[in-house]
Amino acid sequence: MLNMNQEIKNTQVRLCLDCGKCTVVCPIAQSDSDFNPRLITQRILGGKSDGPQDDSIWSCINCYMCVERCNYRVDFPEFINALRCEACTEGYQVKCSHGGALQSLMHIMARQDLRQDRLGWLPQDIKITDECDTLFFVGCSPYFDAIFRELDINTLAGVKDSLRLLNWANVPFRLLQNERCCAHDLLVQGDRKGFMALAHANMEEFTRQGLKRIVTNCPECHHTLKVHYPKMLKETGPQVLHLTEIIAPLLQNGKIRLGNIEKTVTYHDPCMLGRCARVFDEPRSILSSIDGIELREMEQSRETSLCCGGSPWAHCGAINREIQERRLNQARETGADTLVTACPNKK
Secondary structure (H helix, E strand, C coil): CCCHHHHHHHHCHHHCCCCCHHHHHCHHHHHCCCCCHHHHHHHHHCCCCCCCCCHHHHCCCCCCHHHHHCCCCCCHHHHHHHHHHHHHHCCCCCCEHHHHHHHHHHHHHCCCCCCCCCCCCCCCCCCCCCCCCEEEECCCHHHHHHHCHHHCCCHHHHHHHHHHHHHHCCCCCECCCCCCCCCHHHHHHCCHHHHHHHHHHHHHHHHHCCCCEEEECCHHHHHHHHHHHHHHHCCCCCEEEEHHHHHHHHHHCCCCCCCEEEEEEEEECCCHHHHHCCCCHHHHHHHHCCEEEEECCCCCCHHHCCCCCCCCCECCCHHHHHHHHHHHHHHHHCCCCEEEECCHHHC
């Protein structure tokens, strides 16, 4: 049961000073003058909104740029997510992308009697083992490739290369035959019931398998498993690490070495991995360890990195596209040959 008074307390929105710093840095507000985090907060707390189904709450892309800039760390994205949950509880129909295919898939994966064939894509050259307590959490990449086949999406290529890299670095891991979605997008859309169903199912499986560590190459999975699961489930799960947090120390200690490639690259910090998890140095350390790589930073990088414009498969429109084009233009302005990111879903 959602307790809005508790949500208001947890997100500290009453500490808002009306300074407007959040609006100045908000990527949505820069393209849409009608979107204003400060005024949304005022309107909701002052009881002057049109109700929880006020359309303005669906524009936020949860990039956490406002939190980064706020002097009091008001958690506006989490406040927005609570309002979305309230709206969904009252019957609001979320405008899903791609006909709601991904949301339907997430709800199917929440079934208790679920039996999947999750590893049909796994090449024979990749070595996995059941004799360890480290899991590589694949996420929804296998399903993305199936749903967006006509777009020639190949998200699994990054997963396969990640697993080969772990093999090469002699880091043992296991995969789950019946792994489920982490449910990040359901939580951000306001579907807490769907999120909790998947979170409980995943955590029960992690416990049953005796897992002590989870590695993922998806920033959304990383943030959800590391932050939202303990917070929402009220229990501590396995240690959660992003792949770059495994590989970077091995390179720094000289335990592995990468080859040579002559390229100029620019790196995009994913919001969940950068601003939320503070993983800034590891990806850059990996790039700098490759002989021949020249890293050129974009105008906005690290803490101020511009969001890729992605939404949780809902309420995606022209403004999201504008943000994406703005980010790509920043990448082009560096003159780099290649745009690199640590998120397999932002290709």
